[in-house]
Amino acid sequence: MTVAQIGTRLANYCRNEQFSVAQKELYADDAVSIEPFEIPGFEKETRGRAALMEKDKKFNSMVESRHGTTVSEPLIAGNVFSFVLTMDIKMKGRDRERLTELCVYTVKDGKIVSEQFFM
Secondary structure (H helix, E strand, O other), X not given: OOHHHHHHHHHHHHHOOOHXXXXXXXXXXXXXXXXOOOOOOOOOEEEOHHHHHXXXXXXXXXXXXXXXXXEOOOEEEOOEEEEEEEEEEEEOOOOEEEEEEEEEEEEEOOEEEEEEEEO
């Protein structure tokens, strides 16, 4: 797959809140994820697809309800793509909120090797 095809496919998975499916299909085994800041219970940097999938599972366990996810069209530059992701979500013990982040992905050999989030 090309970078554009991977970007489009990931955006569609995210729109349908199929994050774990995307990780299984599109991510390299040694992919890295970088958060904008350290979040209680989470590392700022997570390495390895298995660890990323565990992070996703942990995040999902903290979600009380989801009220929709929107994703912009991917913007492609060389082997990098980005999009804006907005989740309307209620975390356990918190008020419902809209979380918006810029998601930036790097692709190598047909797989996502890094993701970095900016809020």
